[in-house]
Amino acid sequence: MLQRIWKAHNLMDLACKDLPCSLNIMEVCGTHTVSIFRNGIRPTLPANLRLLSGPGCPVCVTDQGYIENVLTLAGRDDIIIATYGDMIRVPSKNGSLEKRADNQNVKIVLSSMEALDIAKQNPSKTVVFVAVGFETTTPATAIAVRYAAAENIKNFCILSAHKTVVPAMEALLSSEKAKIDAFICPGHVSVIIGSDAYNPIVTKYKKPCVVAGFEPMQIIEGIAQICSQVAAHAPKVESMYHAVVTPQGNVKAKAIIDEMFEPADGVWRGIGVIKNSALVLRDKFSEFDAAKRFGLSDGHPEDMPGCHCGEVLCGLIDPPQCKLFATTCNPDNPIGPCMVSSEGACSAWFKYGRRKKRENKQ
Amino acid sequence: MGGNDKILLAHGGGGRLTQQLIDEYIVPAFSNASLNDLGDAASLDLSSNKICFTTDSYVVKPLFFAGADIGKLAVCGTVNDLAVSGAKPFAISMGLIIEEGLELAAFKTIIESAATAARAAGVFIAAGDTKVVEHGSADKLFINTSGIGTRIPGLDVGFSRIAQGDVILINGSIGDHGMAILAGREGLRFESNIQSDCAPLNGIIQTLYEDDCLRPAIKFMRDATRGGVAAVLNEIARSADVSIEIEETKLPINPAVLAAAEMLGFDLLNVANEGKFIAIVQKEFAQKALEIMRSHPLGKDAAIIGQVGPQGDETIVELATAIGGRRIIQMPYGRELPRIC
Numbered sequence: 001m002l003q004r005i006w007k008a009h010n011l012m013d014l015a016c017k018d019l020p021c022s023l024n025i026m027e028v029c030g031t032h033t034v035s036i037f038r039n040g041i042r043p044t045l046p047a048n049l050r051l052l053s054g055p056g057c058p059v060c061v062t063d064q065g066y067i068e069n070v071l072t073l074a075g076r077d078d079i080i081i082a083t084y085g086d087m088i089r090v091p092s093k094n095g096s097l098e099k100r101a102d103n104q105n106v107k108i109v110l111s112s113m114e115a116l117d118i119a120k121q122n123p124s125k126t127v128v129f130v131a132v133g134f135e136t137t138t139p140a141t142a143i144a145v146r147y148a149a150a151e152n153i154k155n156f157c158i159l160s161a162h163k164t165v166v167p168a169m170e171a172l173l174s175s176e177k178a179k180i181d182a183f184i185c186p187g188h189v190s191v192i193i194g195s196d197a198y199n200p201i202v203t204k205y206k207k208p209c210v211v212a213g214f215e216p217m218q219i220i221e222g223i224a225q226i227c228s229q230v231a232a233h234a235p236k237v238e239s240m241y242h243a244v245v246t247p248q249g250n251v252k253a254k255a256i257i258d259e260m261f262e263p264a265d266g267v268w269r270g271i272g273v274i275k276n277s278a279l280v281l282r283d284k285f286s287e288f289d290a291a292k293r294f295g296l297s298d299g300h301p302e303d304m305p306g307c308h309c310g311e312v313l314c315g316l317i318d319p320p321q322c323k324l325f326a327t328t329c330n331p332d333n334p335i336g337p338c339m340v341s342s343e344g345a346c347s348a349w350f351k352y353g354r355r356k357k358r359e360n361k362q
Numbered sequence: 363m364g365g366n367d368k369i370l371l372a373h374g375g376g377g378r379l380t381q382q383l384i385d386e387y388i389v390p391a392f393s394n395a396s397l398n399d400l401g402d403a404a405s406l407d408l409s410s411n412k413i414c415f416t417t418d419s420y421v422v423k424p425l426f427f428a429g430a431d432i433g434k435l436a437v438c439g440t441v442n443d444l445a446v447s448g449a450k451p452f453a454i455s456m457g458l459i460i461e462e463g464l465e466l467a468a469f470k471t472i473i474e475s476a477a478t479a480a481r482a483a484g485v486f487i488a489a490g491d492t493k494v495v496e497h498g499s500a501d502k503l504f505i506n507t508s509g510i511g512t513r514i515p516g517l518d519v520g521f522s523r524i525a526q527g528d529v530i531l532i533n534g535s536i537g538d539h540g541m542a543i544l545a546g547r548e549g550l551r552f553e554s555n556i557q558s559d560c561a562p563l564n565g566i567i568q569t570l571y572e573d574d575c576l577r578p579a580i581k582f583m584r585d586a587t588r589g590g591v592a593a594v595l596n597e598i599a600r601s602a603d604v605s606i607e608i609e610e611t612k613l614p615i616n617p618a619v620l621a622a623a624e625m626l627g628f629d630l631l632n633v634a635n636e637g638k639f640i641a642i643v644q645k646e647f648a649q650k651a652l653e654i655m656r657s658h659p660l661g662k663d664a665a666i667i668g669q670v671g672p673q674g675d676e677t678i679v680e681l682a683t684a685i686g687g688r689r690i691i692q693m694p695y696g697r698e699l700p701r702i703c
Binding site: 039042350351353 | 627681682683684685686687688689690692695
């Protein structure tokens with residue numbers, strides 16, 4: 001392993017030593033952010049190589065309007081909210097699912113099928129599954145809806161906040177707010193969508209796209225690969241996650257997403273509306289769409305006051321640059337979703353980053 | 363038991379059923395002179411008036427998990443608190459809060475398991491109490507145990523003795539208990555052969571302090587239960603006002619436990635143990651401590667995992683990672699894994 005590390009660092013040093021400015025690499029995926037911090041990768045990189053955390057944490061990019069809608073539904077006696085764990089702690093001006101005085105009707109599930117089981121066990125209530133996530137979790141939601149349709153389970157529906165990764169990457173590049181020179185592409189998402197999905201980013205924006213797994217060695221080698229591409233002025237799509245990522249991805253999973261969902265414009269925290277970046281149930285399955293069933297509006301309320309999660313998600317600032325970071329906003333009392341989610345950049349910086357003594361003794 | 367196979371409210375009512383529960387289940391399992399009297403208080407003859415006294419409550423869910431159950435846990439947990447405090451555990455008390463409807467067969471298994479653990483640890487259940495609450499007022503069974511032990515002469519453990527250069531040891535793999543509990547939880551559908559490490563640590567600790575050279579060199583001990591190794595090390599750093607550095611590659615880890623933790627997104631440093639303790643030993647005696655630990659069945663995977671850094675600098679715990687990087691180990695938030703002990 002030491003030899004591989006040495007070789008990777010050599011490639012990085014070679015690419016970075018003559019660069020006139022910093023090389024900004026965005027790790028899109030929250031799991032990469034956490035692995036980078038957990039393994040202490042940042043301090044080992046060349047000084048002018050910057051890693052930016054991207055919009056790849058599904059809880060983090062879910063906009064405040066969606067959170068408010070979930071809270072509205074949670075207030076009804078005839079509804080059970082079934083959600084993945086992290087979502088219950090995302091705060092809003094009206095509290096969070098966790099802090100509601102009566103949160104007996106909020107159930108944490110580990111899979112969409114568990115939500116469906118809750119619906120079967122509670123025929124007098126409607127179960128709303130908080131369907132959050134990228135292409136990794138969407139197939140599971142799709143299967144639950146397909147099953148509900150086939151079994152005629154009418155008291156089940158989903159509130160979709162499913163999103164697709166590539167449109168967000170393109171939006172970041174076209175906004176030109178963040179200076180991004182290359183992407184470490186997400187591992188799990190790429191298993192589904194395939195590495196070919198990043199071809200447009202290379203063709204249109206000339207940015208290296210390297211898919212990496214989550215082992216520290218794979219991330220280091222992914223960064224080294226990007227450095228080689230930068231040094232050679234030859235941006236391309238590469239995968240360092242050969243074991244599970246193919247160019248075409250998981251064809252079956254993509255097919256079921258396509259069968260149940262269609263693209264729509266989606267709201268992303270910090271980025272705003274991105275064309276065709278969300279997935280909504282096709283009309284054929286609209287009875288399982290909680291937004292339609294309960295007539296929820298698509299409002300865009302503002303983020304929590306003082307919260308800079310939006311800028312963090314776009315790679316514009318590092319978490320410590322937010323005035324709330326590690327002061328009023330911490331894992332015990334998160335103000336923004338990036339501190340709530342275990343994959344959030346703020347949470348990773350808080351957990352693993354070195355801070356001043358004063359803050360450690362809080 | 364009147365043909366019932368479940369605990370009824372009447373089992374806690376102080377009448378005939380209570381008597382039956384005590385006579386048929388509790389006394390036979392724990393039988394000893396002090397308990398058998400069924401008096402209001404136990405009389406104990408301690409060899410010294412320098413004692414350690416501790417209490418802990420156990421609300422683990424599920425009651426049974428791979429490698430142990432709440433009964434064994436309630437005995438070992440309190441025995442371990444005494445042992446790491448530098449005491450020889452002598453006797454414990456046991457208070458049972460039972461939810462009506464608990465199956466008597468499960469109750470019997472748990473009591474017998476507690477009795478077996480007590481025998482293994484060389485302690486006896488000197489006093490006890492049983493209460494039954496209505497369905498919904500507790501979750502099956504909660505146990506409180508208090509323990510008393512005599513201080514080991516010449517064994518002086520405490521934060522104030524910790525100094526720069528001291529070496530940090532652990533007696534084996536981390537996170538086994540927490541991941542075994544998770545694997546046993548409803549809703550988490552994964553199968554594994556992960557076993558809780560729940561065990562009484564007074565035996566292995568005794569082998570350390572029985573060595574006359576080593577005894578004065580043992581500066582601090584703490585069992586790494588809730589919050590795991592991360593919580594213990596942070597508490598040490600803060601209370602002793604020192605920095606601590608540990609090495610990722612030195613941490614003993616069971617591969618199956620690591621795989622489960624990674625799948626579920628847990629950092630094993632934050633995951634609970636019930637049969638692991640951190641020992642801080644003066645540098646010159648670290649190798650000897652390691653050898654002694656490794657010669658005990660509960661320490662065969664023991665390792666030196668790090669050292670104590672300068673005092674009064676930064677009271678942080680830092681991990682030197684396998685790839686040559688560094689990162690901070692924070693005090694865990696504590697919410698990730700409720701009711702693990």
